[in-house]
Amino acid sequence: MKKYSTFILLFACMLFIKSSPVFSADKLLVGVLGASGRTGVHIIDQLKQRDVDIRAFSRRIEGIDDSASLSWVFADVTDEESLNEAFKDVDIIISAIGAAGGDTSETVDYYGTINIVASAKKNKVKQIIYMSSIGAGGAENISTVILNLLADKTMKWKALAEDEIRNSGIPFTIVRPGGLVGEPFSQGIKFSQGDKLLGWIPREDVAAVLIESIFKDGAKNKTFEVINDDSLPVDAWRNEFDSLELNQFGVIASGELPTRYWLMPLLVLIAIIYLIRRRRARKLNHSL
Numbered sequence: 001m002k003k004y005s006t007f008i009l010l011f012a013c014m015l016f017i018k019s020s021p022v023f024s025a026d027k028l029l030v031g032v033l034g035a036s037g038r039t040g041v042h043i044i045d046q047l048k049q050r051d052v053d054i055r056a057f058s059r060r061i062e063g064i065d066d067s068a069s070l071s072w073v074f075a076d077v078t079d080e081e082s083l084n085e086a087f088k089d090v091d092i093i094i095s096a097i098g099a100a101g102g103d104t105s106e107t108v109d110y111y112g113t114i115n116i117v118a119s120a121k122k123n124k125v126k127q128i129i130y131m132s133s134i135g136a137g138g139a140e141n142i143s144t145v146i147l148n149l150l151a152d153k154t155m156k157w158k159a160l161a162e163d164e165i166r167n168s169g170i171p172f173t174i175v176r177p178g179g180l181v182g183e184p185f186s187q188g189i190k191f192s193q194g195d196k197l198l199g200w201i202p203r204e205d206v207a208a209v210l211i212e213s214i215f216k217d218g219a220k221n222k223t224f225e226v227i228n229d230d231s232l233p234v235d236a237w238r239n240e241f242d243s244l245e246l247n248q249f250g251v252i253a254s255g256e257l258p259t260r261y262w263l264m265p266l267l268v269l270i271a272i273i274y275l276i277r278r279r280r281a282r283k284l285n286h287s288l
């Protein structure tokens with residue numbers, strides 16, 4: 001019986017060793033939140049081409065196998081305890097999380113980011129790279145106003161999440177993509193700041209920018225928008241990080257309706273009411 005239990009123990013150890021990749025102490029350990037998502041899968045694929053160890057986070061890790069240099073670990077951004085465990089020894093966090101299936105942007109993007117920052121501080125993470133969205137710094141943009149009105153104030157919560165990261169004291173890179181569609185690696189990528197443009201970009205291209213931000217010093221502490229631009233050479237963006245400025249993030253979308261969106265219609269309404277009443281008064285005077 002003792003012989004059998006020793007054999008079972010040895011077999012279990014072999015299984016464990018097989019499924020747990022051995023990470024090198026001198027390689028960067030990159031933790032990816034949202035690794036199972038539509039952008040996250042490209043982040044993982046592209047990180048595998050780099051000389052780094054990868055820890056992929058998800059709330060659904062049952063049945064997913066680890067592989068060389070990649071391990072899957074449970075993490076729920078709404079539960080700070082899970083992040084405290086998950087972020088142990090992680091050097092860089094890339095976040096491509098997004099609220100889905102009944103969760104709100106407030107819970108996942110905003111309160112989730114508060115937890116990410118708190119846990120990253122505890123674990124001495126060296127950089128947070130955050131996938132946000134065009135519009136988070138465009139409080140006056142019509143698209144931002146509509147998204148805030150119709151989609152649970154998404155831009156407000158993304159904007160406040162960005163602020164939490166910018167004010168964390170942890171080196172950061174905040175990437176704001178345009179609409180996520182298109183043919184990957186087929187067009188140049190335009191960087192912009194101040195949230196003044198609209199456009200499209202494929203998820204694979206966004207993943208490439210997020211990953212390059214690990215390796216470019218010029219990406220540190222910058223917030224910028226990315227869209228495809230067919231007038232630019234496909235790979236030219238890789239040298240554009242240095243030209244980005246610090247502290248350029250536009251006007252944070254507060255979720256309130258900007259003054260110009262209600263003031264002008266209100267003035268027009270008052271003018272119409274005034275004209276109608278004046279006309280009625282004239283008619284009354286004539287009929288007397």
Ligand SMILES: NC(=O)c1ccc[n+]([C@@H]2O[C@H](COP(=O)([O-])OP(=O)(O)OC[C@H]3O[C@@H](n4cnc5c(N)ncnc54)[C@H](OP(=O)(O)O)[C@@H]3O)[C@@H](O)[C@H]2O)c1
Nearest residue numbers: 034035036037038039058059076077097098133178179180
């Ligand atoms: N759609 C657009 O045009 C557009 C444009 C600009 C920016 N964006 C933004 O880009 C981001 C990524 O978009 P996507 O379409 O690639 O995402 P997606 O496919 O919807 O994936 C979302 C990811 O978030 C993770 N997640 C959700 N709640 C979580 C939680 N509580 N804890 C941990 N992980 C959680 C999910 O992981 P698990 O379920 O495995 O845990 C999943 O991997 C989103 O924030 C989105 O708003 C979208």
